[in-house]
Amino acid sequence: MAQTGGIKERWIQPGVFLANNAISLIGVGLTTASALILIGFWVIDVFGRGGSHNPYVGIIVDLCLPALFVLGLILIPLGILLRRRKLRVAGQLPTEYPKIELRNPVFREALIFVVVATFLNFVIVGTASYRSVAYMDTPNFCGQACHVMAPEFAAYQVYPHSHVACTECHIASGIPGFIAAKLNGTKQLIDLVLDTYPRPIMQAGKVPAASTTCVHCHNPGRFVGDKLVVTTAYGDDENNPATKSLVLLHVGGKDMAGHLSGIHGAHMGRIEYIATDNTNQTIPWVAKVNDDGSTTEFVSSDAKQPVNGAKRVMDCIDCHNRAAHSFDTPEKSLNKAMLRGLVDPSLPFAHKEGLALIKAEYASQAEADSKIVSGFQDFYRTQHADVWNQKQSQIERSAKALSAIYDVNVFPNMKLTWGTHPNNLDHNDYPGCFRCHDGNHNTKDGSKSINNDCSVCHNLLATDEANPKQLADLGLQ
Ligand code: HEC
Ligand code: HEC
Ligand code: HEC
Ligand code: HEC
Ligand code: HEC
Structure with missing residues (x-):
């Protein structure tokens, strides 16, 4: 009887025979296809440039694909068990299992089925994962798919890196940066699901x-x-005086002779500091x-001695x-x-009223939008009816621009308001x-202090002047 044969007769032949059912064959296809795709991602990760460094790609590479792989592995024995039970109940369990050879048409058809299923799975799962990874690398994914990033996405679109x-x-180059980002990305996803992410x-x-x-x-x-x-400011008087x-900022840099000068030259890799708060605003020790x-x-001189904490080498991001x-x-x-005319400087008290409206507290952006717009319009309707009659469309446009300013700077749901994120270039x-x-x-x-x-x-060529002479000299006025 078959029971007395070797491994081939006792396990492989019955296994292949019993696995010849739809459930097991689909399982084989799923497992091989996801394994091939996973190996592809790993090869790109380890050797390739152009692999994705996005931490959220982990959802696909570390969760979805392995899940499909395991699902396939579960389907194979499940199909085998079901078929075996069915055959036993029907009394059709063979005493001797057929040999594994291509001449056997049943075996040949099963093999073709597996190859086709693997190919189809590979194309479908592979395309889906590739497209998801590509999508996750776009600012749209980081900035929009995840609503907690809305403030940074809004502020990023108006800045010179809106194409970066x-x-x-946010992710350092090299393997350590890649691993750190993956761990961090997973933590962020957990925070998001559990709703425990920090605000702001x-x-x-x-x-x-x-x-x-x-x-x-x-x-x-680079020598700058x-x-x-040149900055323009408006006043609170009726005519919004500008x-x-x-x-003249002495940005400096490294000149042709390699000589370091100015603001850039003074710090490059030479300054270390210790900050005692988590936004790096309090710096008691510098070297x-x-x-x-x-x-x-x-x-x-305000520092509590001794100063302890992690040292950081000052770089671009500190300014x-x-x-x-x-x-x-x-x-x-x-x-x-106002300089760009989005809020019209010809409207009386536009600066004073506008500033008060955007600085007020609101429970949500929706509330702010409606109250800023109606507040600005009501001001002219009730107190400057003549202006309202003449310039209604300018007033409406300016009111919208005011609410747009609020919407890219204040996010009540994220507890992010004016001044939450300090600007160090200042x-x-x-x-x-x-x-x-x-x-x-x-x-x-005590012989020396930081300059x-x-x-x-800088040279302060003019401070808050109505008509600085220097601008006229340069032909800029
Ligand atoms: C040009 C480089 C650069 C790009 C591009 C960039 N960031 Fe940032 N981001 C920074 C820096 C630098 C900080 C740290 C700010 C600080 O220390 O005050 C930061 C801070 C943040 C913060 C913390 C909150 C804050 O505002 O300080 C979040 C969230 C964030 N970025 C998300 C994003 C998202 C989402 C994108 C893409 C839409 C993005 N960043 C693109 C440089 C960048
Ligand atoms: C992928 C390339 C890229 C990276 C990374 C990048 N930048 Fe830039 N950055 C640019 C380009 C391009 C511009 C010029 C944009 C323009 O003039 O339209 C620019 C402009 C700037 C400017 C001038 C802004 C202005 O108002 O004129 C500063 C300052 C700057 N980057 C700082 C940084 C800092 C700090 C980082 C790192 C946190 C960084 N950049 C990362 C490409 C990059
Ligand atoms: C000590 C503070 C400080 C550090 C450190 C610093 N910068 Fe600057 N940088 C400035 C100031 C101030 C300006 C001029 C501000 C402005 O343009 O309004 C400037 C201007 C720039 C500009 C615009 C130059 C132009 O031609 O308009 C770029 C680009 C820039 N920095 C990049 C960098 C990069 C990259 C690093 C890191 C290698 C760096 N900065 C480090 C303070 C700093
Ligand atoms: C360590 C460098 C540094 C020192 C010292 C310094 N400033 Fe400045 N100051 C800056 C930088 C950088 C800016 C530009 C910020 C920007 O680009 O908006 C600036 C901008 C200004 C402005 C222009 C503000 C505006 O309307 O744009 C004034 C006014 C000013 N400084 C006054 C002073 C006075 C007065 C002193 C001396 C008590 C002083 N600063 C010392 C770095 C410095
Ligand atoms: C973490 C501390 C720190 C910060 C923040 C910092 N600096 Fe400095 N800076 C120093 C130290 C330390 C020196 C060297 C000591 C000195 O020369 O006074 C220095 C030197 C300079 C010098 C050369 C001074 C000289 O005597 O030649 C300039 C210019 C300068 N910094 C500009 C700036 C500007 C502009 C900013 C803000 C955008 C800034 N620094 C922010 C620490 C800092």
Whole structure:
């Protein structure tokens, strides 16, 4: 009897015979196809450039495909057991199982079925996974599929990196960055499902070092030299008086002779600091590596001694922390909108009324939109009926622009409001440069402090002047 044969007769021949049923064959197809696709992803991950570094791709590669693989593995024995029971009940269980050979038509048909099923599964599952991975790499996925990213997506679209994928800045290059991102992505998905994600989401200190992101596109040594920054501000009077400030920033860089100068040149890889809060706003300890290799330490006179904490080498992100997502102050965003005419500066008190409306507190963006629009229109309807009659369409357009300003800066559902995310490229609205350059960070012997001379960073050519002479000289007015 068959029971006395070797492994081939006792296991393989009965297995193949009994597996010749739809359930098992589909199982074989699923398992082989998902295994092939998985191997493909792994090969790309390990050897390939162009593999996806998106942490959420883990959903497919680490969850969906393995699940299909296991499902296939379960279907195979399930089909075998069902067929065996059916044959036994019918008394049709063979005493000797047929040999495995292509001459046997039953075996041949089963083999063809498996090959076709594998091929079809491969095409369908493979295309679906490939397309999902490609989709997950787009800013649309990071920014829109996940509503908690709405604030960053909104602020990102109006900034110079609106064509740069989120993953370029949020995932360090190389294998460690890839693994860190996968772990982090999985944690975020769990937080999202359990609704335990933080509101607002803060990232300071968690974004990978600029050396693995920004410098892929930016040359850190590029010589910028002096840069003229012109800003326009409007006042609260009836005619919204406009004034201009002209600042000549000494950005510097590395010149042709390799000499470092200015704001960029002063910090490049030479400054270390310790921050004691999670947004890097309080910096009690700073050290500078001098040209001769020695270091100079500066400690804030407000610091509680001794200062403990992780040291961080200052890089691009310590100044350009809002390069992709600038949440403006209400004053700055309104000034910009008025300069572009989106909020019409010819409407009396547009600045004063507009600012009060966007700064007010609302429970949701929907409430803000309706109250800002109706509030602005009512102001003119009730207090400046003549203006309302003449300029109703400008008033309506300006009201919409005001609510749009609110919608890209304030997200009540994420507890993100004006000022939640400080901008470090500054010292007027946020501590920014003055986290260190406050004149209060001194060496131990008190002989030196971090420079806070206004002219070391910029020449203030004009501050809040109605008609700065320099602009006229440059032919810009
Ligand atoms: C040019 C680089 C860059 C790109 C592109 C970028 N980010 Fe960021 N992102 C940053 C930096 C730098 C921070 C840290 C801000 C800080 O430390 O204050 C940040 C912070 C964040 C935060 C934390 C909250 C906050 O605003 O500080 C989230 C969430 C975020 N980014 C999501 C995204 C999403 C989603 C995209 C794509 C739509 C994206 N980022 C694209 C550089 C970038
Ligand atoms: C994938 C390439 C890429 C990466 C990564 C990238 N940038 Fe940029 N960045 C650009 C390009 C391109 C521009 C110029 C945009 C333009 O002028 O339209 C730019 C512009 C800028 C500007 C000038 C903005 C302005 O207002 O003129 C700053 C500052 C900047 N990037 C900083 C950063 C920082 C900081 C990081 C890392 C967190 C970073 N970039 C990462 C491509 C990149
Ligand atoms: C100490 C602060 C600081 C650091 C560190 C820093 N920057 Fe800047 N950067 C500035 C300031 C200030 C400006 C001028 C601000 C403006 O354009 O309004 C500037 C301007 C720029 C510009 C615009 C130049 C132009 O031609 O308009 C780019 C691009 C830029 N930085 C990239 C970088 C990159 C990349 C790094 C890291 C390698 C970096 N910065 C590090 C402060 C810094
Ligand atoms: C983490 C601390 C820190 C921050 C933040 C910081 N700096 Fe500095 N900066 C230093 C240190 C330390 C030095 C070297 C000591 C010195 O020369 O006074 C320095 C030097 C400089 C110098 C050269 C000064 C000189 O005497 O030649 C300039 C210019 C400068 N920083 C501009 C800026 C600007 C602009 C910002 C904000 C966008 C900024 N720094 C933010 C720590 C910092
Ligand atoms: C460590 C560098 C640094 C020092 C020191 C410094 N500033 Fe600035 N300041 C900046 C930077 C960077 C900006 C540009 C911010 C921007 O691009 O909007 C700026 C912008 C300004 C502006 C323009 C604001 C606007 O309307 O755009 C004024 C005014 C100003 N600084 C005043 C001063 C005065 C007064 C001092 C001396 C007490 C001083 N700053 C010292 C770095 C510095």
